Amino acid sequence: MIRARAIIDRDALAHNLSRVRALAPHSRVYAAVKADGYGHGAVTVAGALAAADGFAVSSLDEALQLRWAGIDKPVAMLSQQLDATVCEQAGEYGLEPVVFHETQIEALERYVGPALKIWVKLDSGMHRLGFAPDRVDAIVTRLAALERIEINGWLTHLACADDPSRPETQAQLDVFAQVTAGRPGLRSIANSAGVLGWPAAHADVVRPGIMLYGSSPMSDRDASSYDLKPAMHLSAPLIARNPIAAGETIGYGATWRTPEAMDIGVIGIGYGDGYPRHAPSGTPVLIDGVRVPLVGRVSMDMITVDLRNAPNAKVGDRATLWGGGLDPDEVARHADTIAYELFCRLTPRVRFEVI
Incomplete structure (x- = not known):
C-alpha cells in the first residue's frame, strides 16, 4: 500500500x-x-x-x-x-x-x-x-x-x-x-x-x-474565485479505525479528549512526510467523500481524525490532505502558514506521481 x-x-x-x-x-x-x-x-x-x-x-x-x-x-x-x-x-x-x-x-x-x-x-x-x-x-x-x-x-x-x-x-x-x-x-x-x-x-x-x-x-479571495485549479493532490491511507470510549485522550500530550464514544481514524502521514506538525485539532481532511477534522497532535508518521461524519470509511481508503476537493489554502490557514510552505516542505518519503 x-x-x-x-x-x-x-x-x-x-x-x-x-x-x-x-x-x-x-x-x-x-x-x-x-x-x-x-x-x-x-x-x-x-x-x-x-x-x-x-x-x-x-x-x-x-x-x-x-x-x-x-x-x-x-x-x-x-x-x-x-x-x-x-x-x-x-x-x-x-x-x-x-x-x-x-x-x-x-x-x-x-x-x-x-x-x-x-x-x-x-x-x-x-x-x-x-x-x-x-x-x-x-x-x-x-x-x-x-x-x-x-x-x-x-x-x-x-x-x-x-x-x-x-x-x-x-x-x-x-x-x-x-x-x-x-x-x-x-x-x-x-x-x-x-x-x-x-x-x-x-x-x-x-x-x-x-x-x-x-x-x-490574495487576502480577500480564494483560488476558486479566480478559476485556479490545485496542481497537487496529497493523499494517504486510513491505516486504522478504532472505537474509543467517551472521555479518552488521543495522541501525544493528551491534548484532545473524546466527547462521546466514537471512532478515531489513523492516517498514515505525519510531519516526517512534511504534513505541518502544528496543524491544530479541527484542520480539515477529506475521507469517504466527507470532511473530517484532525484531532490531537500530528505525529511523525500519523495523524488522527474524528470519523463520526464518515461512518463508511474503512481501512485502506485514501484520505485527502489537500487538493482533490480540499483547498490547500484552507488547510494552510488552519495550520497558521501558507500554501507555499505546505507544498515546499514535503519530504522524500512522499511518492510523487505525474498525470
Whole structure:
C-alpha cells in the first residue's frame, strides 16, 4: 500500500498558466519554478508550462537543472550571487542573472565570456534586494562600460500586493516608474498577487508563482474565485479505525479528549512526510467523500481524525490532505502558514506521481 502520495496534475498547471495569460494578455510570462517548482518538481512543472515565455528560479543550481533537462527558454536567476564560475556558466548556458548588489557588478566587470543578458533589480520599497533609486544612475554607468553585458530589463518585487487595501503597492509602482522612465529594457513587476490584483503592475513581463500551482495569494479571495485549479493532490491511507470510549485522550500530550464514544481514524502521514506538525485539532481532511477534522497532535508518521461524519470509511481508503476537493489554502490557514510552505516542505518519503 502506498503511504503518502502527491499526484501532480499537468493539465491543472497548464490551465493556471492560461489564467495568467487571460489576466495579463499583453505581458510575457516568466513562470516561477524555484524551490523545485514550489515542491511540485521543477522539470515536471516546466514541461507542463512549456507555453510560458521563460522561467524564474532562485539559483544557478536550479537554472542548470532546467537546462540539463533540455529546457531552452530564458531562465532568470532571481537571487544568485555572482562570482567567476557563476558568470561563466550563466554565459555558457544562456542564463539571465538578476543584479541586485554592487558586489555582483564587480564580478561582471571581470567577466570575459559570451554576451550575457542581465536584469537589474530596483528596491522600490520592499528593502530586501535591489538597488536604491539614488544609486541607479551610477549602476547604469558601470554596466554600460561592460561590452559583454546587456541590460535585458528592470525588475522589482511587491511587498504587500496580496492585500488590495494596502497603499504600499501603488507607492512601489510609482517609484519603479520614476526610476525606469526613459531607460531601455523590459519591465517586470508583478508576482502572482500583482497579476491578480494590480493590472498596473503587469508591465512587459509578469513572474507568477503560487497561482500557477492553484493557490491564491490574495487576502480577500480564494483560488476558486479566480478559476485556479490545485496542481497537487496529497493523499494517504486510513491505516486504522478504532472505537474509543467517551472521555479518552488521543495522541501525544493528551491534548484532545473524546466527547462521546466514537471512532478515531489513523492516517498514515505525519510531519516526517512534511504534513505541518502544528496543524491544530479541527484542520480539515477529506475521507469517504466527507470532511473530517484532525484531532490531537500530528505525529511523525500519523495523524488522527474524528470519523463520526464518515461512518463508511474503512481501512485502506485514501484520505485527502489537500487538493482533490480540499483547498490547500484552507488547510494552510488552519495550520497558521501558507500554501507555499505546505507544498515546499514535503519530504522524500512522499511518492510523487505525474498525470
